Amino acid sequence: MTVFAGHLPVFLIALPLLAVPLLYLIDRLGANSRNVALLFYALMALAAGVPWLPGFPAEVVAEIGGWPADIGIELRLDALARLFLPVVGVIGLLGTVAADPGEATGPFYPLSFLLLAGSNGLILTNDLFNAYVFLEITSISSYALVGFRRDTRGFESGFKYIVVGSLASVLLLWGIAGLYAVSGTLAFSRFAAALPAVPGRAAVAAAVLVVVGLLTKLGIAPFHAWKADALAGAPRSVAATLAGATVSAYFVVLVRVLTTVPGGIGFGLRPATGGFFMRLSAYVSEFVAAGIPGMLILLSGASIIVGHLTALRQTRLSRLLAYSSVAHFGYIIAGVAVGTVPALAGAFLHAVHHAFMKAGLFLFIPLAADSAERDRITSLTCGRTAPALVGSAMIFLTMGMVGIPPAAGFASKWILVLETARAGAPFAAILIALGGAIALVYYLRLSLAAVGRTRSSSPRRSPADVRVFAAFLVCAGYVFVAFWATDLLAGIAISVAETTLGGGG
Amino acid sequence: MKRTTAALIVTVLVVLAGFAASELPSEAERAEPVNHAIRSLADTGAVNAVSAVLFDYRAFDTLGEATVIITTAMIVAFLAPQARASMLSVRMSGIVLYGVVLLLPFIAVFGLAIMLYGHISPGGGFTGGVVLSTSAVLYAVVYSAGGQQSYVLAPATNKMIENVAMTAFLAVGFFGMAASGAFLANAATGIGLGTPGSLLSAGTIPLLNVISGLKVGVGLAIIIISLFLE
Numbered sequence: 001m002t003v004f005a006g007h008l009p010v011f012l013i014a015l016p017l018l019a020v021p022l023l024y025l026i027d028r029l030g031a032n033s034r035n036v037a038l039l040f041y042a043l044m045a046l047a048a049g050v051p052w053l054p055g056f057p058a059e060v061v062a063e064i065g066g067w068p069a070d071i072g073i074e075l076r077l078d079a080l081a082r083l084f085l086p087v088v089g090v091i092g093l094l095g096t097v098a099a100d101p102g103e104a105t106g107p108f109y110p111l112s113f114l115l116l117a118g119s120n121g122l123i124l125t126n127d128l129f130n131a132y133v134f135l136e137i138t139s140i141s142s143y144a145l146v147g148f149r150r151d152t153r154g155f156e157s158g159f160k161y162i163v164v165g166s167l168a169s170v171l172l173l174w175g176i177a178g179l180y181a182v183s184g185t186l187a188f189s190r191f192a193a194a195l196p197a198v199p200g201r202a203a204v205a206a207a208v209l210v211v212v213g214l215l216t217k218l219g220i221a222p223f224h225a226w227k228a229d230a231l232a233g234a235p236r237s238v239a240a241t242l243a244g245a246t247v248s249a250y251f252v253v254l255v256r257v258l259t260t261v262p263g264g265i266g267f268g269l270r271p272a273t274g275g276f277f278m279r280l281s282a283y284v285s286e287f288v289a290a291g292i293p294g295m296l297i298l299l300s301g302a303s304i305i306v307g308h309l310t311a312l313r314q315t316r317l318s319r320l321l322a323y324s325s326v327a328h329f330g331y332i333i334a335g336v337a338v339g340t341v342p343a344l345a346g347a348f349l350h351a352v353h354h355a356f357m358k359a360g361l362f363l364f365i366p367l368a369a370d371s372a373e374r375d376r377i378t379s380l381t382c383g384r385t386a387p388a389l390v391g392s393a394m395i396f397l398t399m400g401m402v403g404i405p406p407a408a409g410f411a412s413k414w415i416l417v418l419e420t421a422r423a424g425a426p427f428a429a430i431l432i433a434l435g436g437a438i439a440l441v442y443y444l445r446l447s448l449a450a451v452g453r454t455r456s457s458s459p460r461r462s463p464a465d466v467r468v469f470a471a472f473l474v475c476a477g478y479v480f481v482a483f484w485a486t487d488l489l490a491g492i493a494i495s496v497a498e499t500t501l502g503g504g505g
Numbered sequence: 506m507k508r509t510t511a512a513l514i515v516t517v518l519v520v521l522a523g524f525a526a527s528e529l530p531s532e533a534e535r536a537e538p539v540n541h542a543i544r545s546l547a548d549t550g551a552v553n554a555v556s557a558v559l560f561d562y563r564a565f566d567t568l569g570e571a572t573v574i575i576t577t578a579m580i581v582a583f584l585a586p587q588a589r590a591s592m593l594s595v596r597m598s599g600i601v602l603y604g605v606v607l608l609l610p611f612i613a614v615f616g617l618a619i620m621l622y623g624h625i626s627p628g629g630g631f632t633g634g635v636v637l638s639t640s641a642v643l644y645a646v647v648y649s650a651g652g653q654q655s656y657v658l659a660p661a662t663n664k665m666i667e668n669v670a671m672t673a674f675l676a677v678g679f680f681g682m683a684a685s686g687a688f689l690a691n692a693a694t695g696i697g698l699g700t701p702g703s704l705l706s707a708g709t710i711p712l713l714n715v716i717s718g719l720k721v722g723v724g725l726a727i728i729i730i731s732l733f734l735e
Contacts, residue, residue: 003686010678010688017572018675021668028665064565066687071541073565107579114576121569133569140573144580181529205525 002057008050009062009075009124012085016044016117020110034101037109041096044116048089051082061126069187074126076189079499080348081123083492084252087352088119088245091359094471095241098363103149103235111148114141115241119249128176128186128210131253135172135217138249139165142242146234157233164216164226172213178206179261191260199262207261207292214254218247218329219322221303228314228322232375236366237468239318243325244359251332251351255344258292258336259500265339267293268424296337297425303330304431308438317368317375320442321361324401327435328354334428335416343423344497346415349489353408353482357400360475364394366468368450377446381453385469391451393476398443400479403436408482411490549691550698550707551624559629560713564689567630568674571717574724575667582660585731597647605647612640620718624707630714634721641726646733656730663723670720677709677716 019040026033050056060077068074077085096112118138125131143165147158180186182203183194195203212223219227231239258264267290272282287294307327314320328350335347367383367390369375382391400407403414413432421429482489545557559567620633641657648655658666681690691708692698699706 006686007682007688010682014675014678014688017568017671020575021672024664024668063687065561065681065689065691066685066693067562071544072562106583110579111576114572117572130563130566130569133566133573136573137569137576140576140580144576144583147584150584178526178529200528201525202528205522 005051005057005060006062008047009060009077009081010064012044012047012120012124013075013117015047016113016120019113023110023113033109034104037112038097041093041112041116045086045089045093048085048120051077051085069126069189070185073130074187074189075124076126077124079496080252080255083348083352083496084123084248085120087248087355088116088123091244091248091355092116092119092241094359094363094474095237095245098240098366098468098471099237100235100366104237108145108148111141111145112241115145115246119246122249123252126188128179128188128257130186131256132169132172132176135250135253136169138246139169139217142238142246145238146230146242148235148238149233153233157229160226161230164223168213168216168223170213171209171216175206175209175211175213178202178209182206188256188260192262195262197262203261204263204291207257207264208295210257211254211264211292211296214250214257215299215333217250218254218333219326220299220329220333221306221326222299224303224306224323224326227326228310228319231322231325231362232316232318236318236362240359240362240471243321243362244355247325247329248351248355251329255336255500258296258339263291263293265293265296265337265344267297267337267339270424293337293339296333297428300330300334300337301428301431303327303333304435308435312438312442314442315376315378317365317377317380317446318362320377320446321358324439324442325354325358327439328358328401331413331416331432331435334420334425334432338420338423338425338428339501340419340423341494341497341501342415343419344501345490345493346412346419348496349493350409350412350416352489352493353400353412353479356475356478356482357397357409360397360472360479361394361401363468363472363475364390364397367465367472368394377449380446380450382450383469385465390469390472393473394450395447397476397479398447402439402443406480406483408479408486410483411486415490546701549710550701551710552701552707553624553626553629555627556624556629556707556710556714559631560624560710560717561689561691561708564678564691564713567713567717568678568689570631571674571720571724572671574721574728575671578667578724578727581728581731582664601647605643609640609644612643613637616640616718616722620714621704621711623714623718624710625702625704630717631721633714634718634723635725637718637722638725638729641722642729642733645726645730658723658726660727660730663727666719666723667727670716670723673716674713674720677713681709 019037022040023033023037026036058079062075064073064075092112092115096109099108114137118134118141121134122131122138125134143158143162146161147154182200183191185191185194199207216223231243234242269283269286272279304327307323307330311320311323311327314323332347332351332354335343335350365375368380370379381387382394396407400409403409413436417429417432420432541558541562542554545551545554549557549561551557551561616633616636619628619636620630623629623633644657645655678689681694682688684690684694687693691710696708698708705711
């Protein structure tokens with residue numbers, strides 16, 4: 001077990017890479033590689049769950065080439081990685097299984113494996129530059145998957161995504177070089193020791209560049225403009241994977257940067273006394289002095305407001321869901337910026353729940369729309385297969401999005417509201433609560449439009465429909481089960497947050 | 506108006522960046538000297554410290570970067586099918602046609618030398634691969650003129666080489682894992698580092714040089730030829 005455990009981080013990255021030549025070989029032999037690809041992906045998703053087995057060590061460090069982190073590259077399977085590996089694996093699997101066989105041709109499955117290898121690498125690596133390499137693999141394969149339909153809309157989305165994504169990559173690279181110049185190390189686990197507790201302006205500038213690059217990849221306002229185009233132009237199954245799995249991997253890197261670079265998290269305003277203007281000026285000066293966490297709180301507030309208000313005006317479901325993602329990552333970033341153990345736990349929990357809810361709602365589109373291109377909210381139905389079940393599952397998922405019990409989003413959002421308020425960011429708490437109210441309006445509109453209408457036209461029924469149906473139900477099922485397992489999941493999230501903050505990596 | 510705003514924003518950002526960068530430590534003040542160059546000869550047997558970093562200490566990054574190129578090649582070949590060669594309706598003159606044939610062996614030998622001697626002298630797999638790919642691109646561009654497409658290697662062969670090289674890189678990694686317990690291990694596997702400076706030295710580094718050179722060369726050839734002939 002221990003020998004195997006020590007190699008697991010490498011296997012989680014190297015085996016998806018090996019899948020690329022394997023699928024090529026199968027194609028060359030003239031066999032159909034789809035079933036092999038799905039089976040292999042399922043095995044990788046299972047392998048991502050292995051660290052949860054009893055007896056698996058709490059932290060596994062794999063030194064690549066036998067070199068320690070100061071001179072080489074290390075992979076670390078720690079608590080944070082253990083939490084997010086299965087999210088990436090399972091949602092990636094659901095998205096890959098639900099792919100339309102008509103669309104999933106050519107290099108679709110190899111690119112899916114490259115996306116998985118990149119995401120796993122992002123989650124596992126303990127080295128900032130190595131994270132950049134995996135970020136490139138992840139981004140480039142997702143650019144291609146977004147434009148995979150090869151129609152005008154797909155190309156436009158893919159192109160916008162490439163332009164903004166490359167800009168983010170450049171900022172990141174610049175910031176990484178700066179952090180390396182200041183600290184002399186690239187390992188996350190060594191930043192805390194290598195940088196002074198109050199970093200100088202060069203270190204802060206470098207860290208801000210890295211953080212802004214990652215926030216762009218996550219789609220936080222005002223760096224979110226690409227997101228709706230990318231997710232609306234992509235094939236639905238790809239959109240589910242990107243909005244659920246890939247984003248989680250970017251989020252893990254952001255958390256690693258913020259928790260290891262001194263001054264990355266920890267926002268809280270102390271109550272001030274005196275007259276209104278005295279208090280106001282005290283708050284403003286404290287806010288400015290907060291540095292990176294202050295910036296994160298501002299951006300998260302902007303994301304919540306912009307995301308929800310823009311989502312409210314959308315007429316197409318995929319764009320609505322993309323803007324809702326902007327707002328939800330606003331909630332999550334607020335929790336991270338506050339940076340206390342419970343707030344961070346709330347952020348982790350919400351990131352996991354949001355991944356499943358958003359993937360589920362993206363998989364609802366192919367069930368509800370007449371054709372792949374049309375997802376106008378007023379023309380949506382509840383599909384042909386078991387419309388009552390699909391309709392109620394969809395309503396359940398939107399309840400999770402808004403944060404109404406008994407759906408999983410409720411508890412995580414509740415923790416975020418309480419903990420941001422308690423730590424001294426009451427405006428963030430107010431915005432999170434208010435955001436739910438706006439979301440209620442647009443999700444009610446969706447429910448009213450879709451429920452009660454079944455799809456009568458186009459009696460086409462393909463095996464893909466059944467796969468999408470199953471993947472959609474898995475997401476809805478997760479949101480149902482996760483609500484009743486809230487105590488267990490919150491406990492796990494709190495222990496992950498404690499390890500992440502306590503060890504410093 | 507837009508231009509003025511953009512210029513203003515850029516100026517402010519440049520000033521801020523300069524302000525931040527003025528605090529970057531100089532080479533002398535750096536707290537922890539970059540120690541790869543000091544220990545690389547003893548650790549890896551490679552005279553070229555850059556190769557030691559790229560193919561031993563941080564070989565995992567190189568695996569990733571080569572994968573990026575393969576991914577891009579895969580995407581470009583998929584998005585830009587090599588069906589039309591409309592851009593190249595010009596006929597090349599005899600001087601160009603024969604000149605290229607005379608040049609090609611020299612370019613190829615130069616590329617191979619950079620690749621094979623990467624652990625001894627400046628160069629390595631990436632650089633050698635790029636030089637090799639220029640010979641393929643040159644041939645395809647010159648001899649595809651006039652509509653008839655011809656390649657040094659057929660696109661299908663390129664694709665096969667690429668996949669074989671990827672498998673080989675991972676195989677070297679797993680060999681390290683089997684022999685010493687660490688993925689991509691070199692000296693620790695006990696294969697012997699040889700005499701520094703000789704062609705067969707530095708353990709797996711020359712092998713990885715050749716593999717990544719093939720990956721990069723073939724990948725770039727696919728990318729450029731697909732884009733050019735579209």
